[in-house]
Amino acid sequence: MIILGQIAAFIVQCGRSVLQGRTLYWAWLGFLAVIITLGIVTYIHQFNVGLISTRMRDQVSWGFYIGNFTFLVGVAAAAVMLVIPAYVYNWKPIKEVVILGEMLAISAIVMAELFVTVDVGRPDRLWHLIPGLGTLNLPTSLLAWDVVALSFYLLLNVAIVTYMLFSLHRGVKPNMAVFVPLVLISIPAAICIHTVTAFLYNGFPAREFWNSAILAPRFLASAFCSGPAVLVVLMQSLRKFTRFDIPNEAIFKIAELMAYAMFVNLFLLGAEVFKEYYSDTEHLNHMLYMFTGLEGSTAIVPWMWISVFCSVAAFAIFLIPGARTNIPTLNIGCVLIFIGVYLEKGMGLVIPGMTPDTLGEIYEYSPSGSELLISLGILGLGSLIMTLLVKISIPIMLDE
Amino acid sequence: MLHKRTPHTGLLALAAFAVAGLFLLQTGLSVTALAASTANAVGVGVGVDPHAVPVPPPPFKDEDVFPCSECHDVEDEPDTTRRQLEMAHEEIVLEHDQENRWCLDCHDANNRDHLRRASGALIEFARSYELCGQCHGTKYRDWKAGVHGKRTGSWLGAKQYLLCVHCHDPHSPSFKPLEPLAAPMRPEEIR
Amino acid sequence: MSRDVTRRQFLCIVAGCAAAAATGCSDFTHTALFRDNFRDLSPAELKDILADLEKKHSATYGKQVTVGATPALDGVEFGYALDLSRCIGCRRCVRGCVEENNQSRDPQVQWIRVLEMDSEHGINLEHSDPYYDAEKVPEDGKFYMPIACQQCRNAPCVKSCPVGATWQEPDGIVVIDYDWCIGCRCCMASCPYGARHFNWGRPSIPADDMNPATHYLGNRPRPKGVVEKCTFCVQRVRKGLYPKCVEVCPVGARKFGNLLDPNSEIRYVLDNKRVVVLKSEQNTQPRFYYFFG
Numbered sequence: 084m085i086i087l088g089q090i091a092a093f094i095v096q097c098g099r100s101v102l103q104g105r106t107l108y109w110a111w112l113g114f115l116a117v118i119i120t121l122g123i124v125t126y127i128h129q130f131n132v133g134l135i136s137t138r139m140r141d142q143v144s145w146g147f148y149i150g151n152f153t154f155l156v157g158v159a160a161a162a163v164m165l166v167i168p169a170y171v172y173n174w175k176p177i178k179e180v181v182i183l184g185e186m187l188a189i190s191a192i193v194m195a196e197l198f199v200t201v202d203v204g205r206p207d208r209l210w211h212l213i214p215g216l217g218t219l220n221l222p223t224s225l226l227a228w229d230v231v232a233l234s235f236y237l238l239l240n241v242a243i244v245t246y247m248l249f250s251l252h253r254g255v256k257p258n259m260a261v262f263v264p265l266v267l268i269s270i271p272a273a274i275c276i277h278t279v280t281a282f283l284y285n286g287f288p289a290r291e292f293w294n295s296a297i298l299a300p301r302f303l304a305s306a307f308c309s310g311p312a313v314l315v316v317l318m319q320s321l322r323k324f325t326r327f328d329i330p331n332e333a334i335f336k337i338a339e340l341m342a343y344a345m346f347v348n349l350f351l352l353g354a355e356v357f358k359e360y361y362s363d364t365e366h367l368n369h370m371l372y373m374f375t376g377l378e379g380s381t382a383i384v385p386w387m388w389i390s391v392f393c394s395v396a397a398f399a400i401f402l403i404p405g406a407r408t409n410i411p412t413l414n415i416g417c418v419l420i421f422i423g424v425y426l427e428k429g430m431g432l433v434i435p436g437m438t439p440d441t442l443g444e445i446y447e448y449s450p451s452g453s454e455l456l457i458s459l460g461i462l463g464l465g466s467l468i469m470t471l472l473v474k475i476s477i478p479i480m481l482d483e
Numbered sequence: 484m485l486h487k488r489t490p491h492t493g494l495l496a497l498a499a500f501a502v503a504g505l506f507l508l509q510t511g512l513s514v515t516a517l518a519a520s521t522a523n524a525v526g527v528g529v530g531v532d533p534h535a536v537p538v539p540p541p542p543f544k545d546e547d548v549f550p551c552s553e554c555h556d557v558e559d560e561p562d563t564t565r566r567q568l569e570m571a572h573e574e575i576v577l578e579h580d581q582e583n584r585w586c587l588d589c590h591d592a593n594n595r596d597h598l599r600r601a602s603g604a605l606i607e608f609a610r611s612y613e614l615c616g617q618c619h620g621t622k623y624r625d626w627k628a629g630v631h632g633k634r635t636g637s638w639l640g641a642k643q644y645l646l647c648v649h650c651h652d653p654h655s656p657s658f659k660p661l662e663p664l665a666a667p668m669r670p671e672e673i674r
Numbered sequence: 675m676s677r678d679v680t681r682r683q684f685l686c687i688v689a690g691c692a693a694a695a696a697t698g699c700s701d702f703t704h705t706a707l708f709r710d711n712f713r714d715l716s717p718a719e720l721k722d723i724l725a726d727l728e729k730k731h732s733a734t735y736g737k738q739v740t741v742g743a744t745p746a747l748d749g750v751e752f753g754y755a756l757d758l759s760r761c762i763g764c765r766r767c768v769r770g771c772v773e774e775n776n777q778s779r780d781p782q783v784q785w786i787r788v789l790e791m792d793s794e795h796g797i798n799l800e801h802s803d804p805y806y807d808a809e810k811v812p813e814d815g816k817f818y819m820p821i822a823c824q825q826c827r828n829a830p831c832v833k834s835c836p837v838g839a840t841w842q843e844p845d846g847i848v849v850i851d852y853d854w855c856i857g858c859r860c861c862m863a864s865c866p867y868g869a870r871h872f873n874w875g876r877p878s879i880p881a882d883d884m885n886p887a888t889h890y891l892g893n894r895p896r897p898k899g900v901v902e903k904c905t906f907c908v909q910r911v912r913k914g915l916y917p918k919c920v921e922v923c924p925v926g927a928r929k930f931g932n933l934l935d936p937n938s939e940i941r942y943v944l945d946n947k948r949v950v951v952l953k954s955e956q957n958t959q960p961r962f963y964y965f966f967g
Contacts, residue, residue, distance in 0.1 A: 133898040134857075135781060135875035140670035144862040144872060204857020204872065204899025211711075211837040211856055218711050218838040218854075226836035226860050288956055289830060289866035365800055442789065442821065442868040443799035446670045625946075629939040631967060633926030637914040638938070650925070658925060660810035664765040667804060668782045673874065 122460010136453040142446035143437045150429035152198035159191035160277035161310020186472040192237045194465035225283040292369035292436040307344035309424035312417040342401035373435040393423030551595035561592040578655040712851040739886040744912040746845035753933040753940040757967040760927035763811040763818030770922035775893040778877030785904040823869040823904035824960035831861035849891035855900040
């Protein structure tokens with residue numbers, strides 16, 4: 084009975100936190116509401132006419148949605164993997180870093196799953212994926228594995244965050260015998276989701292661009308660049324807008340780790356580029372399409388060079404200690420690496436992987452307005468979830 | 484279709500079923516469903532003697548052209564010298580080893596209603612494949628097996644064969660180019 | 675098992691109401707929305723579903739439509755061979771296939787893709803063109819290679835489907851349950867032959883041209899948002915007929931039969947001709963062979 088009362092009080096406090104805020108908060112929510120509504124309206128249209136409202140076709144059967152999905156799985160994985168250094172270096176606000184990371188992971192996974200939902204032709208049949216009700220094709224289907232991994236990961240993070248906040252709310256010290264194992268499980272689970280997502284692509288020998296053994300390591304490396312970039316910016320804004328005390332030292336440590344990750348990311352990309360260009364087999368076509376265009380089809384080329392430029396520039400910034408410990412340049416670096424990885428995973432992985440198609444045809448895919456609006460709506464919804472989670476957790480964590 | 488059949492086509496279909504049944508027995512297949520043969524389909528299994536291959540009648544361009552003996556009077560002494568035809572059939576341009584052959588290498592000089600083998604033996608027009616098979620042995624073998632040329636009907640029973648000349652003009656046998664059907668739509672055009 | 679069914683029935687009722695209320699979309703309500711995977715259906719359930727489909731399609735197309743579910747014949751494994759020396763690229767097979775298999779005319783869906791290739795390059799997909807538009811075919815310096823589902827023994831599409839909506843039948847035909855497919859398109863990403871096609875929009879077939887003799891796993895009308903592909907004309911071949919493309923090919927380039935029957939045409943091809951399979955390095959082990967007759 085007592086626990087029920089506490090839950091009720093917890094929920095009431097959550098509601099109160101959400102409904103209290105400054106003008107900027109409400110303006111931000113209003114903005115998110117607008118893009119979410121636009122996304123929903125556009126999705127209803129797509130639902131009725133079918134995926135013909137996208138520019139995906141048989142030749143390029145996955146596009147912007149799946150690219151976003153892949154990127155967001157990376158963000159979700161990296162946010163939690165940051166827990167490792169937090170423990171190793173015994174950062175001061177470790178609890179906050181962990182919770183922030185887990186909340187980012189929750190938002191990112193929700194967005195990733197929504198991107199899959201809007202990408203399937205029969206969202207009404209997604210229940211076929213539920214074990215017991217449907218027929219999950221294990222162990223052979225990697226998408227089936229991805230469903231299992233992502234669902235488990237989402238539940239795990241929701242459990243950790245809820246438990247932590249609820250304990251803090253009650254003014255009880257979290258039971259470390261429960262909390263620590265859950266957090267420790269979430270780390271390999273984070274590596275797992277991004278590896279399985281990489282294997283999803285990797286497991287298509289028909290698509291030689293993806294059928295490379297270093298795809299999973301590349302996924303992890305790029306995720307370790309983009310995920311922390313989000314967190315670094317987020318931590319600074321929390322420091323600015325709330326009484327949160329996050330020392331520079333923690334942020335700079337993350338920046339240092341990002342520098343290593345960026346090096347590995349660029350190194351692996353270089354290894355891939357060398358292999359394809361030097362071998363000069365038919366498989367090079369995908370990379371040619373990406374970097375120079377193929378048979379006059381060059382739609383994606385500028386985006387890919389922007390991505391390369393951003394990643395290299397960010398690496399340069401993060402490589403120089405003076406630059407990565409200077410807040411303005413650090414933030415520029417974070418934005419650059421975010422753009423670099425987003426373009427690489429959002430466009431540079433999926434589209435060149437399917438162009439030319441398996442019969443050698445080149446179809447120039449670029450997302451339709453409908454795809455962009457729906458994607459924006461999902462990103463808005465994810466941002467809303469993150470905003471509300473942060474809004475709820477701050478007073479609890481600050482014990483207000 | 485099964486219950487509205489004239490006695491004649493019924494008999495043919497019955498024969499087709501019988502042959503198909505024999506074929507099934509021979510291959511030892513246990514098959515539950517067998518297609519209803521079309522009235523004209525002729526039952527023949529792979530490996531069955533081609534002499535028993537009844538095929539649709541030869542595709543004469545002009546129905547009045549056969550029998551040839553209507554014009555080619557057997558009483559007349561045929562002119563067997565190789566020459567350019569002027570009085571009739573001048574529209575036929577031989578493009579079939581024409582350096583070495585002419586009309587009477589395949590058409591029998593004394594019996595125009597028949598073709599002739601190199602040996603001089605007569606061949607009915609309905610069995611012209613035997614004539615073609617003299618030179619085109621491997622194609623003939625493939626045709627008998629059902630692998631050269633078009634087959635319709637049933638993969639496990641009654642098949643419809645075509646004569647060589649249904650696809651190849653014997654005087655100019657290369658397959659003539661066709662107009663292709665429309666190209667598929669490009670993905671950009673599918674909206 | 676019975677607990678499963680109860681749970682599913684419960685879900686049907688709850689989700690059915692929710693879906694109907696939320697979408698109001700008739701497209702989703704008149705398909706058998708909450709039924710099992712085809713392979714798990716009891717004979718009685720299947721019978722009901724087939725009857726429902728027949729009623730629905732007969733009403734839609736204004737003619738008596740039959741939806742069969744003839745199972746694979748015993749002792750039969752289908753094989754296909756295409757004679758590249760004969761094919762002239764006339765695309766008669768494409769039209770025959772579209773008409774026989776009720777492929778959508780708009781948006782256009784075609785299971786057979788005829789590639790024009792340069793004689794100079796040999797079989798080289800990177801130099802192929804499906805959009806050739808010649809006055810007459812074959813053109814000099816070109817040859818033609820039609821490609822459809824290769825009915826792989828080691829089918830990557832079957833492996834990648836997350837819900838088991840596509841599988842290989844005992845006679846070797848890879849089929850799709852159009853009412854179980856979720857439209858994720860993993861199978862399309864995994865197919866090395868571009869043989870799988872997605873219904874990007876609502877498929878449309880003119881009522882006059884609709885072929886009413888259909889098979890559940892073959893040419894019955896498809897809903898939007900699902901994947902489809904060549905089934906060797908399952909509705910024909912399980913009755914002993916040739917696939918439509920074999921029947922309409924004007925040059926007799928297409929050969930079909932039972933791989934297990936030593937006297938079949940297909941076995942004659944394998945025994946007497948040298949055959950190649952497309953992309954053998956993928957280890958898909960196609961039942962579709964190309965040969966030079």
